[in-house]
Amino acid sequence: METVPARDDSAGPGYDPMRQFSQLAGDVRDPYPMLADLRETTPVLEVSLDVRTGQGPFDAKAPKLPALFTVFSHEYARQVLTDNVRFSSAGYAASMGQVMGRTVLEMDPPEHQRYRALVAGAFRARVLEQWNDTVIGATVNELISAFAADGEADLIRQLTFPFPVRVISRILGLPEADWPHFLRLSTQLIAIMRDWDGALAASRELRGYFAQIIADRRRNTRDDLVSQLIEAEVDGQRLTDEQIYPFLLLLLPAGAETTYRSSSNLLFGLLTHQDQLDAVRGNRGLLPQAIEEALRWEPPLLNVTRLATQDLELGGVPIPNGAFISVSLGAANRDPRRYPDPDAFDIFRDRGQHISFGDGPHMCLGMHLARLETRVLLNAVLDRLPGLRLNPAAQDTHIHGLVFRSPPDLPVLFDPGHR
Numbered sequence: 074m075e076t077v078p079a080r081d082d083s084a085g086p087g088y089d090p091m092r093q094f095s096q097l098a099g100d101v102r103d104p105y106p107m108l109a110d111l112r113e114t115t116p117v118l119e120v121s122l123d124v125r126t127g128q129g130p131f132d133a134k135a136p137k138l139p140a141l142f143t144v145f146s147h148e149y150a151r152q153v154l155t156d157n158v159r160f161s162s163a164g165y166a167a168s169m170g171q172v173m174g175r176t177v178l179e180m181d182p183p184e185h186q187r188y189r190a191l192v193a194g195a196f197r198a199r200v201l202e203q204w205n206d207t208v209i210g211a212t213v214n215e216l217i218s219a220f221a222a223d224g225e226a227d228l229i230r231q232l233t234f235p236f237p238v239r240v241i242s243r244i245l246g247l248p249e250a251d252w253p254h255f256l257r258l259s260t261q262l263i264a265i266m267r268d269w270d271g272a273l274a275a276s277r278e279l280r281g282y283f284a285q286i287i288a289d290r291r292r293n294t295r296d297d298l299v300s301q302l303i304e305a306e307v308d309g310q311r312l313t314d315e316q317i318y319p320f321l322l323l324l325l326p327a328g329a330e331t332t333y334r335s336s337s338n339l340l341f342g343l344l345t346h347q348d349q350l351d352a353v354r355g356n357r358g359l360l361p362q363a364i365e366e367a368l369r370w371e372p373p374l375l376n377v378t379r380l381a382t383q384d385l386e387l388g389g390v391p392i393p394n395g396a397f398i399s400v401s402l403g404a405a406n407r408d409p410r411r412y413p414d415p416d417a418f419d420i421f422r423d424r425g426q427h428i429s430f431g432d433g434p435h436m437c438l439g440m441h442l443a444r445l446e447t448r449v450l451l452n453a454v455l456d457r458l459p460g461l462r463l464n465p466a467a468q469d470t471h472i473h474g475l476v477f478r479s480p481p482d483l484p485v486l487f488d489p490g491h492r
């Protein structure tokens with residue numbers, strides 16, 4: 074028996090999470106020429122950004138930022154991400170930390186390793202295989218079955234957007250009836266730099282929601298991640314509810330938004346490059362390299378941030394202790410020193426590891442899950458939607474965004490009837 078009542082009232086009927094996600098992405102179509110210029114002229118750039126006026130995209134209550142630098146080249150991006158002594162992750166405490174609590178994202182060593190280790194086991198590639206058919210395959214097939222007979226669909230709204238939220242909710246063991254409500258709160262939570270009070274309210278509500286889930290799992294342990302966290306120990310001590318919340322508050326936004334956007338970008342890349350779509354359709358062994366190339370070409374998340382822990386120099390530019398450093402994953406992934414012809418989507422290119430999952434100690438914990446979900450999704454799409462192509466009636470299919478990037482919609486046609 075669940076202790077949490079079914080409640081999706083606040084998620085509908087007028088609520089449209091897709092609209093909020095689309096607004097978050099922003100409407101910049103192609104930032105890459107600008108990023109290329111910046112990478113060539115100023116691989117490490119001091120940015121003048123004053124958010125104190127409340128002008129621009131930020132809520133006036135958002136924290137005031139100190140000196141800000143942006144790193145554009147692959148070489149310097151890696152230097153920052155792999156050195157967590159000079160470049161701390163503590164800066165996230167002032168933004169995401171306000172609504173999520175103390176997550177692994179904002180921890181430095183040695184605390185970071187201790188807490189990351191608590192959930193790392195659950196996200197190992199081998200362990201995740203257990204979810205392959207039962208959770209991931211079942212979820213994707215359920216979604217495709219709802220439109221496979223129609224001959225047309227919007228692959229974002231009907232497939233890639235709902236898919237990872239459902240997977241992570243199942244891995245956490247959340248009751249299905251709560252998913253829409255949970256999605257609304259999570260969407261509000263990560264919109265923190267645009268709506269500070271809304272994000273704080275969502276955070277309070279989510280904690281209340283998780284308090285009931287945790288209380289239930291303390292009484293009845295199950296085979297899910299919440300139960301695993303309840304039984305985990307740090308320095309011989311079980312975690313308190315206050316220590317468990319941040320894990321739960323981070324996992325959904327971290328795992329759902331990025332994966333929905335990256336699988337959408339892969340579909341966009343293949344649907345706009347028919348020869349490569351045909352190649353993958355004919356040889357599914359090409360899927361892993363297609364997934365990596367789409368991540369390099371159009372990463373769903375364009376920047377991560379660090380805080381300088383001392384006065385230092387990077388690329389000849391002096392950076393003061395306490396400065397914020399934004400690492401442009403998007404610019405680094407298209408650095409021509411590393412990837413010849415970097416703007417081309419080419420699943421056959423010689424692979425150099427992209428930086429879309431970050432690098433170093435904070436490298437994405439969920440990358441194996443993201444890859445597995447995308448592989449299962451693509452295989453199901455290719456198996457069940459023969460003749461898949463962009464709907465020619467839709468003239469303006471594109472990827473947009475400056476912080477997050479993905480297509481707002483992906484209208485397609487296919488041969489119907491393969492339920």
Ligand code: HEM
Binds near residue numbers: 178327432435440
């Ligand atoms: C394609 C999909 C994904 C992308 C592009 C992505 C990207 C990233 C990046 C760039 C970081 C590093 C942040 C930093 O260094 O500041 C990160 C960290 C993280 N990601 Fe992902 N992510 C994806 C999917 C997932 C999934 C599916 C999950 C889990 C369900 C997840 C959970 C996390 C967590 C917990 C961290 C923090 C790790 C730490 O601080 O040690 N991510 N992700």
